[in-house]
Amino acid sequence: MSNTLLIALAIVILSGCSEPSKTTNIAATDITETRSKALIEKDNSENSGVNIEETQAMVLLSGLPTLGTTDSIAIIELDPESDNFGDILYDYPLPKLDAPMHHLYYSPTGRLYATGLGSQCSLAEIELVRNAKAEPIINNFECLNTNGQNVGEDIMWHNVNGELTMFVTFMGGSDLSQVDTGTIGVFNAQNNQVIKIIEARESQVEPGQPYIKFPHGISAYKDRMVVTSSTHPTIPTEVGNTITIIDLNTLEPIETIVIEDAKPVGFPSSPVEVLFVRPSIVENVKPAILVNTLFGFETWKVPYNEQTKTFSAPEKLYDGATSGTAVPLEFYGNNDELFISHGVPGIVKRYDLKQLPNLVSSGEDIKAESGAHHMIFYKTASGRKLIAIQNNLLNLGDAKDDDPTDIDFLVKLNHHSVTVHDLETGERLGEINFKEKYKKGIDNIEALFGSGFTHHH
Amino acid sequence: MKVSTIVVTIAVIFIALAATIYSLQNRAPNTHPIEFTAPFVFGRFNVPVDNPLTQESVLLGRRLFYDPILSSNNQVSCATCHKQALAFTDGLKTSIGVSGIPLKFNAMSLANLMWGPRHFFWDGRVSSLEAQAIEPIKHVNEMARDLEQLIIDLNNDELYKKLFKKAYGEISEKSIAKALANFQRTLISANSRYDQYLRGEISLSPLENQGRKLFMAHPDTKVVLRGGNCIDCHSQFLTSGFGSKFDGFSNNGLDNDQTLQEGLFILTQNEAHRGLFKAPTLRNIAVTAPYMHDGRFTTLEEVLAHYNGGIKRSKTLSPLIIEADNIAKTQLDHISLNLNDNEITAIIAFLHTLTDDEFLTNSAFSNPFMADTSDD
Numbered sequence: 115m116s117n118t119l120l121i122a123l124a125i126v127i128l129s130g131c132s133e134p135s136k137t138t139n140i141a142a143t144d145i146t147e148t149r150s151k152a153l154i155e156k157d158n159s160e161n162s163g164v165n166i167e168e169t170q171a172m173v174l175l176s177g178l179p180t181l182g183t184t185d186s187i188a189i190i191e192l193d194p195e196s197d198n199f200g201d202i203l204y205d206y207p208l209p210k211l212d213a214p215m216h217h218l219y220y221s222p223t224g225r226l227y228a229t230g231l232g233s234q235c236s237l238a239e240i241e242l243v244r245n246a247k248a249e250p251i252i253n254n255f256e257c258l259n260t261n262g263q264n265v266g267e268d269i270m271w272h273n274v275n276g277e278l279t280m281f282v283t284f285m286g287g288s289d290l291s292q293v294d295t296g297t298i299g300v301f302n303a304q305n306n307q308v309i310k311i312i313e314a315r316e317s318q319v320e321p322g323q324p325y326i327k328f329p330h331g332i333s334a335y336k337d338r339m340v341v342t343s344s345t346h347p348t349i350p351t352e353v354g355n356t357i358t359i360i361d362l363n364t365l366e367p368i369e370t371i372v373i374e375d376a377k378p379v380g381f382p383s384s385p386v387e388v389l390f391v392r393p394s395i396v397e398n399v400k401p402a403i404l405v406n407t408l409f410g411f412e413t414w415k416v417p418y419n420e421q422t423k424t425f426s427a428p429e430k431l432y433d434g435a436t437s438g439t440a441v442p443l444e445f446y447g448n449n450d451e452l453f454i455s456h457g458v459p460g461i462v463k464r465y466d467l468k469q470l471p472n473l474v475s476s477g478e479d480i481k482a483e484s485g486a487h488h489m490i491f492y493k494t495a496s497g498r499k500l501i502a503i504q505n506n507l508l509n510l511g512d513a514k515d516d517d518p519t520d521i522d523f524l525v526k527l528n529h530h531s532v533t534v535h536d537l538e539t540g541e542r543l544g545e546i547n548f549k550e551k552y553k554k555g556i557d558n559i560e561a562l563f564g565s566g567f568t569h570h571h
Numbered sequence: 572m573k574v575s576t577i578v579v580t581i582a583v584i585f586i587a588l589a590a591t592i593y594s595l596q597n598r599a600p601n602t603h604p605i606e607f608t609a610p611f612v613f614g615r616f617n618v619p620v621d622n623p624l625t626q627e628s629v630l631l632g633r634r635l636f637y638d639p640i641l642s643s644n645n646q647v648s649c650a651t652c653h654k655q656a657l658a659f660t661d662g663l664k665t666s667i668g669v670s671g672i673p674l675k676f677n678a679m680s681l682a683n684l685m686w687g688p689r690h691f692f693w694d695g696r697v698s699s700l701e702a703q704a705i706e707p708i709k710h711v712n713e714m715a716r717d718l719e720q721l722i723i724d725l726n727n728d729e730l731y732k733k734l735f736k737k738a739y740g741e742i743s744e745k746s747i748a749k750a751l752a753n754f755q756r757t758l759i760s761a762n763s764r765y766d767q768y769l770r771g772e773i774s775l776s777p778l779e780n781q782g783r784k785l786f787m788a789h790p791d792t793k794v795v796l797r798g799g800n801c802i803d804c805h806s807q808f809l810t811s812g813f814g815s816k817f818d819g820f821s822n823n824g825l826d827n828d829q830t831l832q833e834g835l836f837i838l839t840q841n842e843a844h845r846g847l848f849k850a851p852t853l854r855n856i857a858v859t860a861p862y863m864h865d866g867r868f869t870t871l872e873e874v875l876a877h878y879n880g881g882i883k884r885s886k887t888l889s890p891l892i893i894e895a896d897n898i899a900k901t902q903l904d905h906i907s908l909n910l911n912d913n914e915i916t917a918i919i920a921f922l923h924t925l926t927d928d929e930f931l932t933n934s935a936f937s938n939p940f941m942a943d944t945s946d947d
Contacts, residue, residue, distance in 0.1 A: 167615055244615070244616070305771060
C-alpha cells in the first residue's frame with residue numbers, strides 16, 4: 115500500500131476525533147488595498163512608537179493551476195484589529211518552477227532564503243529591500259547552485275569551527291530516481307557556495323554503519339548535528355524511520371538511531387522535524403533531541419550526554435495515535451513555551467519551555483485548522499500577543515488531474531488558511547483563507563522581521 | 572443695468588480674479604519624487620507627510636547646506652562643521668561657529684537620518700530633522716543669522732528664487748528647514764565593509780569577526796560568553812537612532828554625580844534623565860574622532876579604555892554598563908568590561924569595517940559650489 119493511501123486512511127480515521135473549531139471573527143473580506151493606502155493609514159498613528167510592520171508576514175503562495183493563479187511571495191497584514199487584515203500588501207511573482215518554494219528562512223545576518231520542493235530551484239536567496247516609500251519590496255530572487263541537490267527542505271545556520279555555516283537538507287539529494295540519495299548541503303554562509311555534500315547511502319555503506327536516507331529536519335548543538343530521514347519525495351513506498359547524528363568536526367555521519375515502535379498506519383514512522391534542546395533554549399537543561407514522526411504520530415526524546423558525547427535510547431513522550439492527533443510537524447516557541455503543530459486534527463499543542471526536554475503541557479491546545487503547520491508570534495498595535503498558524507501541508511496540485519486545489523490525499527490536510535489566535539487564551543481572532551480570497555495555496559509563513567522564535571532548529 | 576448689478580458683477584469678477592491669482596501663486600509646485608532602495612535590515616524609515624522627498628527639495632537643500640549665506644558673517648555653512656570626508660563631522664573637540672567660541676557639543680555625524688530618531692542633537696532637544704536644521708542657523712555662537720534677513724537675501728538671489736519656487740513655491744523659514752532636512756535625509760550610507768558582509772559580498776577577517784562577535788555580545792561569565800557590551804546601547808548602530816521615545820539615550824559613565832551634565836534633562840526636566848546623552852550612530856566611526864558628546868576622547872582606543880575601567884559611577888549610570896563584566900564581579904564599586912588587549916583590538920578592527928568610503932566620497936553629497944567650479 116502506498117504511503118499516500120495510508121496517510122489518507124489515517125487522516126480519515128483521525129479527522130473524526132477532532133472537534134469543529136470556533137471562529138470568533140470572520141474571514142478577511144475580499145477587498146484589495148494597495149500597500150501605500152494601508153501604510154498612510156497606519157502612519158497616522160505612528161507616534162505610538164509601535165512598529166507598524168510587526169504584524170506583517172511574508173507568505174509563500176502557490177498558484178492553483180485550474181484556478182489560473184501563479185506562485186508568488188507576498189507580504190500580508192495579520193493584525194486582526196486592522197481594517198487591512200488579510201490584505202496582500204505586496205506581491206512578488208515567482209518564476210514558473212517545477213515545484214513550489216517551501217520554506218522561508220532569515221539567516222543570522224538578516225538575509226532571506228527559501229527552499230524549493232523541485233529540481234529547478236531547490237534553494238534560493240531573496241533580496242529584500244525598501245523603496246523610497248519605505249515599503250519592503252523584493253529586488254531579486256536568485257536560485258542558487260546546489261551542485262545537483264534536489265528538493266530542499268530545511269535550512270540551519272551553525273558555527274562550525276568558528277565559521278558560520280549554512281546547512282540545507284535535500285530530501286531528493288543527488289538523484290531523485292534512487293531510493294537513498296538524500297543529502298545535506300554544507301554551504302559557505304557568506305557566498306552561498308557548496309563546501310561539501312554530506313551523503314551516506316544505505317545501499318553503499320557497510321552494515322551497521324550510519325546512513326542518511328531522506329534528510330528533512332535538522333538541528334545542532336555544539337559539534338553534534340542531527341538530521342531526520344522522512345520520506346522520498348517522488349517514490350511513495352520509500353519512507354524512513356531514523357535520525358542520523360553528524361560530527362561537525364568532520365562533517366561525517368557517526369550514528370543512525372531508529373525512532374519507531376508502533377506503526378499506527380502500518381508504515382515506517384517517518385521522522386520529520388527535529389529540535390536539539392540545549393542550554394541556549396532552556397538554561398541548565400540536559401540536552402536532548404526531540405523528534406516528531408510524521409506517520410508514527412509521535413514525539414520522541416533522545417537524551418544526549420554532553421560529557422561522553424553519547425545518545426541514549428529514544429523515549430516516546432507523546433503518542434498521537436492514542437491521543438487523537440496525527441501528522442505532528444513543527445517545533446516553534448517563545449521565551450516561555452514550546453509549540454508543536456499537528457496537521458490532524460489541526461491543532462497546536464503547547465508545553466512549558468522550562469520543563470524541556472520533557473513535554474509538560476502549559477495550556478489548552480490551540481484549535482487551528484487541518485494541516486496546522488508553520489507559525490509566527492507577534493504583537494498587535496494595541497500590544498496583544500498573537501500567534502498566527504499556517505494551515506496547509508503541501509500544495510502539489512497538477513492541472514492534468516483537473517483538481518483545482520491539490521492532489522487528492524492532501525485535500526484534508528490543506529485548509530489553505532492562516533488562523534490568528536490570542537497567544538494567551540488560544541481564542542481565534544481571525545482567519546484568512548487564501549484559496550477563497552486569492553485562489554492560491556499557502557506554503558509557508560514567516561514574520562516580516564523573523565518568526566519571533568529561533569528555537570526552530 | 573442697475574448700478575447695484577454693475578457693482579455685484581464687478582465684485583464677482585474681482586473675486587474670481589483674486590482667487591485665480593491666489594491659486595496660481597499658491598499652487599503646489601510640480602515636484603518629482605526621489606527614487607532609491609535601501610537595505611531592509613535598517614528597518615522602516617519615516618519621512619514627514621508634509622515634506623516628501625523630492626528631487627527639487629534635495630537639490631535646494633544640498634546648495635543651502637554648503638552655502639555660507641546661512642551665517643551672519645557669510646563664512647560658516649552647515650558643511651563647516653559637517654564635512655563629508657569626516658562623515659559630516661569636523662574633527663574638532665567641539666565645533667566653532669561665527670563667534671569663535673567653542674560650542675558645547677561635538678559635531679554629530681550625519682548619516683541614515685531617516686531611520687529612527689525622534690529626538691535630535693546629543694541632548695535630544697528637538698524632535699524633527701526640520702527643527703534641527705534651523706537651530707544652528709539661529710544660534711548666536713554657530714551661524715547667528717537673522718532669519719528674516721536671510722529670507723530677504725535669498726529672495727534677492729535669482730537662482731535661489733527659482734530653486735525654492737520649484738521645490739516649495741516660496742522662500743520661508745519652513746521651506747529652508749525642509750530643504751535642509753531633505754538633503755540630510757538622502758545621506759544614506761549602506762556600503763561599508765560591514766554592509767557588504769551583511770549582503771554576503773565579502774568575508775570579514777578573523778580579527779574583525781572576533782570584534783563583531785564581541786560587539787554583539789553582553790558578557791555572561793556563567794556561560795563563559797565574552798562580550799564588549801556595545802550592542803546594549805548601540806543596537807541601532809547602522810542608522811542614526813531609535814524610533815521610540817527616549818530609547819537610545821543613556822548615561823555611559825563619563826562623569827560622576829558632582830560633574831554630571833544635563834543631557835536629556837534639559838528637554839524633560841526629569842532628574843532620571845540627567846547625564847543621559849544620545850547613543851550616536853557608529854557608522855563611519857573611525858573617521859569621526861574625537862568622540863563622545865564633548866569630544867573628550869581623541870581615539871577609539873581611548874573610548875575602549877573608558878569602557879574598560881574608566882567608567883564613573885553616578886545616580887543615572889546605565890545599569891547595563893554597571894552589570895557588564897567579563898570576569899565574575901568581586902568588587903561592586905569597580906565597573907569594567909575587563910576585556911583583554913586582543914579583544915579591544917578586535918572590537919576596534921570591527922568598528923573600522925563600518926567605514927563607508929563610497930559615502931565619504933559620493934559626489935551627490937558633495938559641495939555643489941565646488942562642482943559648479945569644476946564644471947566651469
